[in-house]
Amino acid sequence: MYELIQLTEQTYYIKSPANIGLVRLEGQEVCLIDSGSDKDAGRKVRQILDRNGWTLKAIYNTHAHADHIGGNRYLQGQTGCRIYAPGIDCAFTRHPILEPSFLYGGYPPKDLRHKFLMAQDSGAEVLTAEALPEGFESIPLPGHFFDMVGFRTADDVVFLADCLSSREILEKYQVGFIYDVAEYLHTLETVKGLQARMFVPAHAEVSENIADLARYNIDKVLEVAEKILTLCPEPRCFEEILQGLFAAFAMKMDFQQYVLVGSTLRSYLAWLKDAGRVQVVFEDNRMLWQRVCSL
Known part of the structure; x- marks a missing residue:
């Protein structure tokens, strides 16, 4: 776990429970796509940065679930990097109590106020096109959470966040978390037609072709509905x-x-x-x- 894997000249990912993107920018500057689940994940990312002599400029969060923003606070405190999160998810990133409160439908008991559902707060800013590195593109991927996005890098690697899961995960857990089923199915249909040099889902293996896995995820949603x-x-x-x-x-x-x-x-x-x-x-x-x- 937390192995740095190079995909292209500029783009890497850190293999972890929720895969983290790392993209080289100018000189020794890099940015991250998500930050892992907690402070320990942040420390492991920091060790990778230090070994390679890289400076963290920014973290681009795909959405506000704790396993994607949990390393934000530690890394921001250590490096002074900026953090960006999309739309409503930015509010959840700044105020993580919103996630367990939303799930529970009221003030959550202690049983739900833990790092798996409630990350530490961090100083996130709303993601805009102007905040993206040169050549980056954000891809709307709503459905799993409010305003989730993916990112296409300048060298055509697409990070897909949580818009689909591996067959193994779906077979194990059966019912994947979805906020808006209609938008989620629309997102999967969109992803099914995407073309890229490489796809990096957060919870599935890196692949050059994502269409079959997207279809499997669609079928699982329809199975649960039935x-x-x-x-x-x-x-x-x-x-x-x-x-x-x-x-x-x-x-x-x-x-x-x-x-x-x-x-x-x-x-x-x-x-x-x-x-x-x-x-x-x-x-x-x-x-x-x-x-x-x-x-």
Whole structure:
């Protein structure tokens, strides 16, 4: 882990639980794409910089999940680098309590206020086109989180953040976190058609062709949606559907999985309701979900 791998003359990635991009700029200056999960990840990145005599100019965050911004504060404190994050995700990066609060739907208990869901705050600025290095392009990748982006480097390497996962991860966890299902599917269709010299997903192997993996991720989303529909042939409350989803995919619930899968289930239900495939009924002061039977 935390091995520096060169892809092109300018572009590298640091192999880690959430792959980190590293791009050489002018002279000995470099920038990072994401910063790892925590202070320890930041230290390992700093060691790589020091071994190569590189100076960190900036960190470009793809989105505000803790495993992508966790090294921000340490690296900014050590190097004085600037940090950029896209749109709404910039607010989450500056105020990380927003992530567990969003997932829980209120003030989160201590069980959720840990480094896997709540990074340390850092001095992030809103990502703009003017803030990008010469030759860089940001690629909108919404769906997994609010305003997630990827980046295409000057030498045509595309960093894809969390817009798709490896087959192994999907087979292990089954239900990947999604904020907006409609946007997520649109993003996957867009990624399926992208061309680049190399693709670097955060949670899958580097590849020259990403289309097949994008298709697999699309199929998994549709599989989960169909499973949810089978769980509410009659009016069912959210907790019953969530319990059924955990059972159907042989998942084990804990506090973290409850909020991650629970938030994702709510997003699926919203998407299915907007598409007219489920409806809501209110009985005995309970909101119940029911599949809409097609004729």
